[in-house]
Amino acid sequence: MNQKKLNQEILEKICGYIREGLPIKSTAYMVYIQPRTLFYWLEAGEKDATDGINSIESQLFFQFHRALSEWELSLIREIKSKQSIQHQWTNLAWLLERRLRDNWSLNTDRQIQDNRQVILNMSKEEIKELLEKLENQYIEKLENLKQREKETITIDREN
Numbered sequence: 001m002n003q004k005k006l007n008q009e010i011l012e013k014i015c016g017y018i019r020e021g022l023p024i025k026s027t028a029y030m031v032y033i034q035p036r037t038l039f040y041w042l043e044a045g046e047k048d049a050t051d052g053i054n055s056i057e058s059q060l061f062f063q064f065h066r067a068l069s070e071w072e073l074s075l076i077r078e079i080k081s082k083q084s085i086q087h088q089w090t091n092l093a094w095l096l097e098r099r100l101r102d103n104w105s106l107n108t109d110r111q112i113q114d115n116r117q118v119i120l121n122m123s124k125e126e127i128k129e130l131l132e133k134l135e136n137q138y139i140e141k142l143e144n145l146k147q148r149e150k151e152t153i154t155i156d157r158e159n
Contacts, residue, residue, distance in 0.1 A: 004033050006041050011060050015067040
């Protein structure tokens with residue numbers, strides 16, 4: 001694909017697709033650019049905005065994030081309107097969790113990645129200690145679950 005120059009028409013198309021919930025990579029292809037080009041424009045726009053420069057890239061930066069926020073808000077409103085209808089809101093919540101991980105996910109992927117990095121920098125003895133600690137935590141959680149299950153069975157029998 002040829003390198004395109006950002007203009008108002010492309011900016012509006014990008015923001016329109018983002019507002020509709022299209023992922024960034026797909027949005028880039030919809031306007032016939034490489035995803036790295038879109039990321040470059042957004043990075044340049046953030047730099048210009050930080051420096052107080054009103055460029056087409058800084059306009060893209062602000063309008064892109066506004067469009068993303070509008071999409072996020074539309075899902076939140078939709079979730080709120082469907083809370084009384086069992087399980088229909090979960091599909092929308094899933095979108096929020098997957099697309100906006102920093103705001104809506106449990107960050108388990110990041111924790112796993114961080115833990116892998118820590119383990120790579122540990123000695124064998126430290127890894128062994130960590131594994132023993134994790135095993136003890138697992139056993140403790142398992143015992144707590146068994147205790148709760150016993151309590152639940154006892155309550156059920158009493159009723």
